[in-house]
Amino acid sequence: MPSEGGLPAREIKRRQTRERLLGAAISEFRRKGMVEAEVGEIVSAAGVAHGTFFFHFPTKEHVLVELERREEERMADELSRFFRTSPDLPAALTEIVRVITGLEQRLGSRLFKDFLALHFSTTRPPQEEWRGHPVIVAVVGEFERARERGEIPAANEVFYSGVFFLLGLYALLITIPEERSVREEVIENYIATALRGMRNPNTDRT
Structure with a gap:
């Protein structure tokens, strides 16, 4: 009925x-x-x-996949709202890090690490193509806009830049110590390194 x-x-x-x-x-x-x-x-x-x-x-991993789907949708919405403000590339990278590290506060350290480890798990349930991951879609879209603005070289494959930035960040957050000062320093250096790798050298004269 x-x-x-x-x-x-x-x-x-x-x-x-x-x-x-x-x-x-x-x-x-x-x-x-x-x-x-x-x-x-x-x-x-x-x-x-x-x-x-x-x-x-069917497995406990499927619980994490469902949690991932919901959290990715929420984070992608948050990122998309920020990207509509037309940030420069450093601000965009900083916001991506803020949104993802903010997830740890909601999930707690133990579940957060399980959540991130899912990306590297050999027992993860079959994964759809990258367009099924809204965070990747949002990040790659912003990198495309940065390329159009000249902040990223025209020859740069922004899809790979986006995926590598996210996966590198996930790996860092799983492995670095939980001490706040250490984490902040490592993440700050990671953003700076990513910028050097992506930014158009013709616009970076400092």
């Missing part, structure tokens, strides 16, 4: 169950990390049968 929004009651229930499982799994990942997280604890917290978890999420 149709329910609110025209959706059948069964579909509404399915979505509600998935949301409970996702929330319970994320909480468990925060406490123990994805590897040590126990499906039994997740389904108990969600109030569902053990097999229900695997109906919605």
Whole structure:
């Protein structure tokens, strides 16, 4: 029987169950990390049968993929709003770093590292092409605009510049110490190095 929004009651229930499982799994990942997280604890917290978890999420990695999808959409929206202000390349790189490192405060250090490690995991579920990743799309689009402004050489492959910048940042955030002063120095040097690699030398006379 149709329910609110025209959706059948069964579909509404399915979505509600998935949301409970996702929330319970994320909480468990925060406490123990994805590897040590126990499906039994997740389904108990969600109030569902053990097999229900695997109906919605075939593996624990699929939970992270769903979290990644939602967070990427949110971060891409935030970046797109900033990019509409027409920042220069240094400001754009700084904002990209701010948005991604801000994710750590919401997820917590343990889950944040699991989230980033997903990009390098050999057990990650099959990945769609890069256009399915809105953060990459937003960053590459901004690099294209920087190239049009002459901040990046015309011959620069902005797709690779965007992907390499993001992957390098992810790798840094996984491996550098959590001490704030150390992280800030390493990230500042990373942005400066990326700028030197991308910026048009004809406009960089300093």
